Amino acid sequence: MPHPLTIPLKTSYLSEQTTIEGTITSKEDLVINANIIGQVVGKSSVTVETQANIDGSVCSQKLMVKGAVRGAVKASELLEILPESQILGDIISPEGGLIITEGSQIEGTCSMSPKLS
Secondary structure (H helix, E strand, C coil): CCCCCCCCCCEEEECCCCEEECCEEECCEEEECCEEECCEEECCEEEECCCCEEECCEEEEEEEECCEECCCEEEEEEEEECCCCEEECCEEEECCCEEECCCCEEECCEEEECCCC
8 A cells, every 4th residue: 555645756855964944835745854943834745754853833735744843733634743753843634634653752732623724
């Protein structure tokens, strides 16, 4: 069975050797392995890889978290929180669109709504 969030050909990558301060906005799928101080806004999907450290909120249609986020995470369609991920902030997702895997660390509140934009 394929993974729910597959990475398509049009994808932007931020490597682990990268540090960015400010707001990142991407219309394409975005894979982050970098250090980010600021907000990440994805119009499609965002993957926070295992080496990523984000001090700020992450918002996208589809969001997969494998690394560390110190801020709110919001997905309007699907939010996956995978093992060894660390989230220190609130989680916002649509009803039926949240997957939390054993081994993840979360500190914050979780809210789910029928429709999110």
